[in-house]
Amino acid sequence: MPAHSSFDYAIIRVVPRVEREEFINVGVVLFCTTQRFLGARVEVDEARLKALAPDIDLETVRCHLDSFQRVCVGGKxxxxxxxxxxxxxxxxxxxxxxxxxxxxxVHSGLSQEPQAALEHLLDTVVRLKRAS
Structure with a gap:
């Protein structure tokens, strides 16, 4: 069984009007030095975002959020x-x-698998649990 590795993570937020300090969590970025892992996962709940900021340009938001993932991957x-x-x-x-x-x-955690930790965090802090 692989050993647990420490990791750091931060929640990615969309803050449509900075002066109002209202935000919606839309993703997570996670860094694990020992496993050389840097990754981001993003999921935008468009309905929630539009409820907070009806005039927001979703395409622009998506374009900027994509940059988080590109920077994590690195390279050309x-x-x-x-x-x-x-x-x-x-x-x-x-x-x-x-x-x-x-x-x-930035928060810290322990995991054997950073990708699984990233997905768990997305489940916990970004995705809403819907009542059945």
Missing amino acids: GSGPIGQLPQKERWHWLVAPRSTMLQTGP
Whole structure:
């Protein structure tokens, strides 16, 4: 059985009007140094986002959210930030910013499989549990 590795993660938020400080969680970015893993998963609940900001441009939001995933993957097509070492990309992704897309505070955890932890976090903090 593989050993548990520590990881850090942050929630990706859409903040349609920064001055109102209202947001919707739309994704998670996770970094595990020991397993050389940097990944992001994004799911936008369009109905919830439109309820908060009826005039939001969903296509623009999606385009900017895609950049999180491109930077995580790195390499060609990921822009100058995507060319940085993995740890520097992580720090850039979670750096505080005052824009429509923000990351929350960085938290830590333990997991044997970072991809599974990423999916679990998406389930826990992004997806709504719907009553049957």
